[in-house]
Amino acid sequence: MSKRYAIDLDVSKCVSCGACAVACMDQNDLNVKQTRPFRNVFDMERQEGEGTTYSHLSLACMHCVDAPCIVGCPSACIQKDPETNLTVFDTTNCIGCHSCAMACPYGVPGFGPDGKMVKCDGCYVRVHHGLKPACVKACPTGALRLIDLDGPEEIAPENSLRHRSMEMLSKQV
Amino acid sequence: MRYGIVGFGTAGYHAAQAIREQDKAGEVHVYGDTGLAPYNPMLTTYYIFGKLPRSGLFPFGPLEEVADRLGLTLHHERVQKVRAQDLAVETERGVQRYDKILIATGATAFAPPVKGLSPQDAHLMRTVDDAQRLKDRLDRGDVRSAVVVGASMAGIKVVEVLEKYGVRVCLADLAPHIFPLAAYPEVSAAIEKRVAKRGIDLRFGATIDHMELWNGQKTAVMTDGSVVPADLVSLCIGTRAATQVVQGEVDIDRGILVNERMETSAPGVYAAGDCAQGVNLESGEKQIIGLWANANRQGAAAGANMAGGEARFEGNILHNITHFMDMDFIGFGDNRIQGELLEQGALDGDGLYVRAVISGGRVAGANILDSYRISGILKNYMLRLFAGEGGSLPDYQRAMLLQAGLRAEFIDRMEVMTRG
Ligand SMILES: Cc1cc2nc3c(=O)[nH]c(=O)nc-3n(C[C@H](O)[C@H](O)[C@H](O)COP(=O)(O)OP(=O)(O)OC[C@H]3O[C@@H](n4cnc5c(N)ncnc54)[C@H](O)[C@@H]3O)c2cc1C
Ligand code: SF4
Ligand code: SF4
Ligand code: SF4
Numbered sequence: 001m002s003k004r005y006a007i008d009l010d011v012s013k014c015v016s017c018g019a020c021a022v023a024c025m026d027q028n029d030l031n032v033k034q035t036r037p038f039r040n041v042f043d044m045e046r047q048e049g050e051g052t053t054y055s056h057l058s059l060a061c062m063h064c065v066d067a068p069c070i071v072g073c074p075s076a077c078i079q080k081d082p083e084t085n086l087t088v089f090d091t092t093n094c095i096g097c098h099s100c101a102m103a104c105p106y107g108v109p110g111f112g113p114d115g116k117m118v119k120c121d122g123c124y125v126r127v128h129h130g131l132k133p134a135c136v137k138a139c140p141t142g143a144l145r146l147i148d149l150d151g152p153e154e155i156a157p158e159n160s161l162r163h164r165s166m167e168m169l170s171k172q173v
Numbered sequence: 174m175r176y177g178i179v180g181f182g183t184a185g186y187h188a189a190q191a192i193r194e195q196d197k198a199g200e201v202h203v204y205g206d207t208g209l210a211p212y213n214p215m216l217t218t219y220y221i222f223g224k225l226p227r228s229g230l231f232p233f234g235p236l237e238e239v240a241d242r243l244g245l246t247l248h249h250e251r252v253q254k255v256r257a258q259d260l261a262v263e264t265e266r267g268v269q270r271y272d273k274i275l276i277a278t279g280a281t282a283f284a285p286p287v288k289g290l291s292p293q294d295a296h297l298m299r300t301v302d303d304a305q306r307l308k309d310r311l312d313r314g315d316v317r318s319a320v321v322v323g324a325s326m327a328g329i330k331v332v333e334v335l336e337k338y339g340v341r342v343c344l345a346d347l348a349p350h351i352f353p354l355a356a357y358p359e360v361s362a363a364i365e366k367r368v369a370k371r372g373i374d375l376r377f378g379a380t381i382d383h384m385e386l387w388n389g390q391k392t393a394v395m396t397d398g399s400v401v402p403a404d405l406v407s408l409c410i411g412t413r414a415a416t417q418v419v420q421g422e423v424d425i426d427r428g429i430l431v432n433e434r435m436e437t438s439a440p441g442v443y444a445a446g447d448c449a450q451g452v453n454l455e456s457g458e459k460q461i462i463g464l465w466a467n468a469n470r471q472g473a474a475a476g477a478n479m480a481g482g483e484a485r486f487e488g489n490i491l492h493n494i495t496h497f498m499d500m501d502f503i504g505f506g507d508n509r510i511q512g513e514l515l516e517q518g519a520l521d522g523d524g525l526y527v528r529a530v531i532s533g534g535r536v537a538g539a540n541i542l543d544s545y546r547i548s549g550i551l552k553n554y555m556l557r558l559f560a561g562e563g564g565s566l567p568d569y570q571r572a573m574l575l576q577a578g579l580r581a582e583f584i585d586r587m588e589v590m591t592r593g
Contacts, residue, residue: 044575095225167562173489
């Protein structure tokens with residue numbers, strides 16, 4: 001049975017510990033001297049008016065339902081995995097044009113030493129085998145989740161990074 | 174239902190795909206005059222360069238595979254006319270009637286004739302044939318000099334190809350600067366410096382006037398009287414929407430006028446891609462935005478609506494990313510609009526440079542050099558402002574911009590200036 005998955009963050013639970021980012025590098029054998037890590041962890045403090053806001057975030061590909069990077073790629077390198085609906089890629093014909101980066105409103109696509117695009121693929125092979133993505137498995141607080149888009153809400157919408165960014169995403173072309 | 178799709182580029186492909194998602198049983202008839210799978214015109218220069226095999230020009234696979242996958246009936250024929258009143262498609266072989274018709278004929282490269290230029294030395298760059306012709310010519314190894322007319326994104330890619338083949342290249346344009354429709358003059362000047370450093374002969378305010386033979390060397394005589402050796406001439410001057418098939422049948426300006434549903438003025442007739450003129454979200458006016466992603470979005474919306482769906486594509490802004498000669502140039506919005514300037518980085522330095530022009534509480538335009546990483550978020554910000562949203566970046570976008578090297582002061586200033 002094919003499913004529609006995405007990876008989402010419960011921002012109320014994230015403590016910016018970085019376990020997800022480390023697990024991802026390990027899982028993907030990433031040489032971070034050459035390639036930017038797929039998962040980005042932030043601990044951001046901001047003065048806003050009178051108060052201070054704190055953001056604890058872990059951001060990698062959001063596996064958008066209507067993914068702008070897919071529409072933008074001139075070589076059709078980026079696609080939806082039919083089994084999981086995760087945003088996967090085959091960069092055999094990638095020309096390194098950076099159009100996917102210009103299309104992605106999260107700033108996700110990165111590039112390897114060969115100039116070809118790389119990013120989080122949702123650990124779709126693990127998911128095919130009933131496993132959780134490496135970052136999700138490593139998250140000690142349960143903030144990072146593989147969510148079934150057709151199942152019940154697992155994260156309260158006000159805390160869900162996916163929900164919070166839907167309006168923003170709908171404006172991207 | 175019977176659907177007719179006229180022109181099988183990426184707009185036609187995306188329409189066919191969207192129709193199939195909603196209507197598994199309907200007949201989808203596709204007319205194409207190339208006999209080839211949908212190809213991407215922007216990949217032509219990459220093929221000649223050697224970055225892609227010929228098959229790479231066809232992102233969606235070979236024609237038979239595409240037809241199989243989407244259940245299409247192919248017509249390898251040039252459409253002569255589409256009659257809006259009775260929804261009929263005319264070809265040399267006859268007339269076919271449909272319930273819905275999509276015009277997805279794209280655009281053609283055009284160039285006025287140049288006196289003295291022999292047809293075999295004149296090259297355009299759009300079709301698979303154009304690419305193959307130039308590649309074959311360059312592979313012969315007898316091209317030592319060339320003039321490229323048109324300092325556009327397409328022109329610079331052709332220059333890059335010629336440079337790779339060791340050809341002495343002159344790039345000329347009547348405009349005063351490179352990328353005149355997208356770059357601010359200061360940014361153009363910086364790009365020109367970099368291009369000139371590589372040994373490309375740049376000439377602005379001039380174009381080719383005619384060709385002459387000088388001591389046996391084919392030579393371009395420019396409008397300013399100067400002369401340049403030119404074994405071949407590449408004309409990247411402009412494109413024209415291919416609207417002839419519906420001339421007099423639907424409302425046409427520069428392109429076929431469409432609404433957010435991709436409907437033309439005639440019921441049952443839709444248009445999408447480079448032949449269509451949709452909304453520019455910045456000006457609110459209708460304008461052809463001849464870009465790959467735009468053709469895909471328009472095609473998908475048209476297809477969904479033809480099959481009875483409710484899809485809207487509100488429009489787009491001018492946006493361009495050109496990766497060439499180890500640099501990235503990104504241009505957003507209307508570069509003619511003046512306003513307050515926001516800038517970070519040095520034009521003659523390495524790394525991220527960004528220049529944004531703020532006018533009326535919106536980011537009217539932006540140029541970025543060498544930072545693809547901030548481009549998607551900045552474009553999104555512009556789009557949200559044009560849609561009437563207030564100026565503030567969500568924390569995850571701010572965090573990614575900071576990580577990519579955009580300074581907090583730049584972001585803060587941009588937010589304040591666009592808060593409305
Ligand atoms: C050199 C170059 C560089 C580019 N660079 C970029 C870039 O960097 N980024 C970007 O976003 N875009 C770029 N573009 C633009 C982009 O390629 C187009 O916007 C997009 O491919 C348009 O697709 P389309 O389906 O509307 O048209 P087309 O690809 O033109 O397809 C139309 C098809 O219809 C067929 N046809 C036309 N008339 C008839 C008829 N009467 N009967 C039957 N068939 C017919 C044509 O043969 C063609 O196959 C570039 C284009 C060029 C040429
Ligand atoms: S647009 Fe960005 S976040 Fe969305 S699927 Fe593509 S790369 Fe992932
Ligand atoms: S860089 Fe590669 S993956 Fe990204 S849009 Fe260009 S061809 Fe596609
Ligand atoms: S899903 Fe896999 S590839 Fe993506 S961020 Fe997590 S560990 Fe990395």
